[in-house]
Amino acid sequence: MDNLDKHIKKFKIVLKVGDSCDILKKLKINFEENKKWDIDDPEIINLDNKYMIRALKKGSTYLKLFTINKKIFNYSIKINVLDKEINTNINDKNLNIIDISHNKYSYEILDNDINKLCSTYKDILNYEILGKSYDNRNIYLLTLGNKNAKYTLFIQASMHGREYMTSVLVMRQIELLCKNYYTSKYMGIRVCDVLDNIKICLVPMANPDGVDISINGAEIINDKNLYNSILKVIMENKINHEIWKSNARCVDLNRNFGYKWEDNYDFNEKSFMGYRGEYPESELETKTIADWTRKNRPYMCISYHATGSELYWDYGQEGLLLNKSIRIRDRIKDLTQYELMDRSVAYKTGVLGYSDWVSMYLSIPAFTVEIGSPFVNAPLDREQFNDIWEENKFISIELCRYIFNNMD
Ligand SMILES: [Zn+2]
Secondary structure (H helix, E strand, O other), rough: OOHHOOEEEEEEEEEEOOOOEEEEHHHOOOOOOOOOEOOOOOOEEEEOOOOEEOOOOOOOEEEEEEEOOHHHHHEEEEEEOOOOOEOOOOOOOOOOOOOOOOOOOHHHHHHHHHHHHHHHHHOOOEEEEEEEEEOOOOOEEEEEEOOOOOOOEEEEEEEOOOOHHHHHHHHHHHHHHHOOOOOOEEOOEEEEEEEEEEHEEEOOOOOOHHHHHHHHOHHHOOOOOHHHHHHHHHHHHOOOHHHHHOOOOOOOOOOOOOHHHHOOOHHHHHHHHEHHHHHHOOOHHHHHHHHHHHHOOEEEEEEEOOOOEEEEEEEOOHHHHHHHHHHHHHHHHHHHHHHOOOOHHHHHOOOOOOHHHHHHHHHEEEEEEEEOOOOOOOOHHHHHHHHHHHOOHHHHHHHHHHHHHHOO
8 A cells, every 4th residue: 555545545335226325424424625526437327516426337436536635535435336126026124033233243143043044944944064163163054945956056154254244144145045935036937946956055154263263352262272372373463353364273264275275375374364274174174165065066166255345256267167157257246246356366365265276176166255345354344234235145046046047
């Protein structure tokens, strides 16, 4: 970030086509005389003299507000415009099991929610315990739809501790489909017909110890040795526990998969983030998910992370796999308007995680979806959830529909 950039205040807002919005009110900012603005793509939004934005067309653009004389009052606003109407009668109004008012979605809340959801919708939703974390929390797998279906959409969330908003999001996606299972259609097809052919397998919290460390601190960890090493990492790095990403052994699970594992060298020792571990799949959580993926070979894999409003899809795959990845990528992009990250960008960040491994070693289309504003780090504030929900609520059914339309 250069000096000038530090003075630019950055925001992200989400609108739907046709919506109007008073930008100053929405962002709670004062903006005085000598106003000027610039819109990167004026086909997507326009702005009038009273600072009312109108969303004209689906897409993503930047609005920059600046005063002529006072550069310090610059604002840069990323605006995502989503479809107004999607052809579905799926209704998200009366979802009452996954309570989104929780600021912090801990393992304990997840555990409760899984029990409640599975007992309410027992004919269509099941859970099993895939494995355990080092501090003895369960790694759950939920299966929605026909459990004997030939095709599988695999989704996993919260591989990084502080990214627990991804767990609420995927749990709510599941509640939405359960509630609408027999009554609703999506793009002309009944939800139950889609999910009779394609099952959704979901690991809602791949790193439950990490989530609880981020929410509660090292004290939540019962094992004395683990607790001591976590505390050491927190003290030595002088960090707040809230930004914790690793598991309870201080390994970054998304750097612990096999593809180009040796390139993940940004931290060489136990850390709250970025440490790849002693060898690929050295960690229980990583091994559990890698084993399941190898054995079950889903049709595609989605990894939810935070933050960025970005979609990683390009790992160097070629031929048919590349073509298929592009078609699926475009479906996710169409709903979320997240920014497509091609390989040149992805490799600069040095992240070689689960999706890279799935795509390059198993030849299965895989996508990393980063929710939340690109201008903040996780943990995300509860205030961002509604926008994230609007961008992502139909992702799982849309991807199942994609598989449905492309079945052999
Ligand atoms: Zn992450």
